[in-house]
Amino acid sequence: MEGGSKRLVVVSNRLPVALSNEGGRWVIKPGGGGLVTALAPVLKNRGGLWIGWSGAKGEVDIVDPLAEFSREAGYSLHPVYLTEEEVAGYYHGFSNEVIWPLFHDFQSRCNFNPTYWRSYLDANLKFAEVVVRFSRDSDYIWVHDYHLMHLAFMLRNMGVPRSCGFFLHIPFPPPDIFLKLPWRAKIVRSLLEYDLVGFQTGRDRSNFISCLRALLPEASISGRGNEVRVTLLGRTSRLGAFPISIDFNAFANMASSGEVAQKTKDFRDALRQRKILLGVDRLDYTKGIPQRIEAIRQLLIKFPDLRERFSFVQLAVPSREEIPEYNALKIEIERLVGEVNGQFAQPGWVPIQYLYRSLPRADLVAYYRAADIALVTPLRDGMNLVAKEYCASNVSETGVLILSEFAGAAGQLQKNGAKLVNPHDVEGVAKVIHKAFHTDIADHRRNMHRLRDSIRKADIFWWVDSFLQNAFSRHLNDFPPLEG
């Protein structure tokens, strides 16, 4: 074994940066999205490397800007270069037209194109080659998400021994859905090449175990809780459930700042001190945005007393714009917003304010702080960080979290005061919103206080610590600062 201390090597499809070309010069800025939000505060000043695709097609010269970014970030970034064909086949194709819809119960949106599968394997091999180049035997490789389920298998095939853990950020489906995948047995076998496979919830893990039993009956499964072990052909992997979280204090502190207090006041004044209902999502068909707008329409039809008393603010961050279905969804949402506003607007009031852009963090937190009710109603979601960010930012503790029962966060947050809804039942969602308007504020305070307490205790640092401790009995703080 090579010398040197153990380092953490994170591998994900995307590097935690946004790349743009400004006048022929590559510019790198901190990125957005759930995974980056989750891991950046953890890696910062704790050492390690992050390997991933930059988002550009082909071999772009980003060595200098990446080195500069690495110095500032407190960890080093190493790019994987993908060609235009690889991006089409591995990323848009297999990852986002096969695994993403299938794992979120949208089987009818799947395109089981065999060329996508081959491209997925080639790209996983490419990522593995970069891991081999920059890591050493003693490192711990922590691979993230559905784009890279085959990475440990590739390392093993290359004869490169590494301790590897994997975390799936999206749900794992039950057998009646998963078994439709033409490459189902290969995916399950490859996941067992990781020493530890982490899921968001116990339900995802038990779905995986059910698929394993159906596809690989020769595997022996023992233990329970976070001690489940699977042995196949002499190799043992462990399966755990680790609900991801947020940097609670960062959100709470920002929400308490003078800057955010002023922005919150400005938003409230601009909306004439009406009650604020808020939705915040990447624009994705799993997030249930059209259904949520329908629920708002039902609210206005069934409870006319609420007309002109609230504004529903929907923030949508552009996502996967190159996939035609996402553009179709954008058009559908715009049409629905226009329709509902056209139906109910009065002079000086439109029910829905729709913002289609990524917002600076302080603005996002100000919206969270200003909102009386958060509508977090995905049709299916691995966890959903927005639900947790809203609670952390609700420093007045008067807000209400209305949460889909199909979000991974539901199990954890329902027992602490979130109001669960079925997002497909638009009348049911409208009734729960109406009830929240008429519930005593003391109840809201009690619930929000409990919600905030539970998220504060199980924050992002707790999540990383639970995973790493389970991986090899080492805590987060055991990782030394980055060398050199």
Ligand code: ADQ
């Ligand atoms: P996502 O599907 O991206 O993540 P989510 O967990 O809700 O979903 O995270 C979205 C992130 O984007 C949040 O941090 C939010 O603040 C940010 N965001 C959304 N709209 C924004 C806007 N208009 N401006 C700025 N920022 C915005 C995937 C899985 C989830 C899982 C996470 C982490 O699909 O289920 O919770 O990974 O594991």
